[in-house]
Amino acid sequence: MGKYSAVIGDLPRMPVEDENYQFRVDQRKTELVKDGPIQVGDLAEEYEQIRLRIDEMKEQLSEQNLHLEAIKQLIEIAYEEHGITSLKLKNGTKVSIQYEPYAQVFDREAFREWCIAEGLTKSMYLHPSTAQSLVKNRLLDGDPEPPGVKTFVRSKFVKG
Secondary structure (H helix, E strand, O other), rough: OOOOOOHHHOOOOOOOOOOHHHHHHHHHHHHHHOOOOOOHHHHHHHHHHHHHHHHHHHHHHHHHHHHHHHHHHHHHHHHHOOOOOOOOOOOOOOOEEEOOOOOOOOOHHHHHHHHHHHHOHHHOOOOHHHHHHHHHHHHHHOOOOOOOOOOEEEEOOOOO
16 A cells, blocks of 8 residues: 555546657567566566666766766867857867856745736746645645646556
C-alpha cells in the first residue's frame, strides 16, 4: 500500500500524451515478448539494469556539460579579449555568442501585483510541481481537486 492508495481507487489512468511515442513503446513491447511472455522477475531485473545504464549515461552527460560550460566561459573571455562575437571554423560552421537580457524575479509578491495591475491575471499560473503538490495534499486531506483540475493515476517506479 502506498501513500495515495486511499485516494486513487476511482481515478482513471493517465491518458497517453504523445501517441507517436506510445506507438514506438508498443512496438518495443511487441519485440520484447515475440518469443513469449517474460517472467516478472526478469522484467524487474532488466528494469534495474537499464536504470543503472541510464544513471551512468547521466553522469557522463553531467561531466560533458561541465566541460562544455568551462569551454563556453573560456570562449566568452577570449572573444571579449579579441573584440569578436563570432568565429568561423575550418569546416565552415560558426561559433557565435549573442548577448540578451535575462529577467529573474526576486520579489514574487511585487511582481504578482504588477501582473494583476497590467491585466495579466489570466497569464499567471502555478508552477506544475507546486500545483501537483497542492492537489496531492488536498486529496490526502479528503478535499476535492480544485476547479479546472482533473486528476489521474500515473505509475511511478521507485528505486529502493
